[in-house]
Amino acid sequence: MRVVSLGSGSSGNAFLVEAGPQGRTKLLLDAGLSTRMLTTRLASVGVSLAQIQGILVTHEHSDHVQGIPTLLKSQRMPVIADMRTLKAIQEGVRTGVWRTDSGRVVRAKFQDESAVLATMQTTEIVGTTMLLEEGDISVVTPETSTAIKLPHQELPAGSRLKIGDIEITSFAISHDATAPCGFLLQAGGCRVCLVTDSGEVTPTMLEHMQHADLLILESNHDRERLWRGPYPWHLKHRIISATGHLSNDQAGEAVLKIWRERGMRWLWLAHLSRTNNTPGLALESMRLYLRAAHVNLAYIKIVALPPTLGQIWDSTQLWQ
Ligand SMILES: [Zn+2]
């Protein structure tokens, strides 16, 4: 399994996840960058857009989906998300209006609904959806999802889906979007968990995070810096609310709750605010929490993801 951070932060989020022999299964995890940026950054790690088999989406804020409309003009790939998120994305494609992570409404420059929706009927259903709660299997067919015209694969929050070599478990997080989700991805005996854009850490989130070899966790802001910073009062409140973003302290507390010897060995601090945080602050805060709990810092590799092409994780490191 290989994970590449293509960009992280409020200016745009996207990861490449690969698994299987020769990395034959390739997914994008969010597509909040322009197609040009995605193309360039993927090329620098030897991947072309044509090789991507689907776009797994956490939620519909523009910094996670703004690349999708243009991407779907040239590529045939399903958007994989909860049905409520799919509807919100389709509405964004239809109207050209998107909500940003800071609650603003923006009009996209690239609106061309017909070109995007034209790909709709040609995309195959690529997986099987399993409802965890009920334990039964339901395959999403076009009949059950006629309202959605985007090429898509439904992945309800709290369910599992296998795409090629990657098993995806989706779980609800706490953010002001229609159906925000985190994901636990498993392939070849290793596990990667992604949790960004959440105002709090719930027991459900911890339950999934504790299985990760690589945890990608939001460490959005330094609380003090946010309060003293230039953001308007209502936005500060929104960010610290239970449906806002995780602070450095919340990230540290969450990691301590799931910490165990021989557990997670890589921790990527993600979605850092450029105004209310710095990589140095986020890293130092996390290290302080771990040191206070007598965690051996030699065992865990912690990095703060930049807004540009960032870290590459290869699961072969697990056995080294
Ligand atoms: Zn975001």
Ligand SMILES: [Zn+2]
């Ligand atoms: Zn968001």
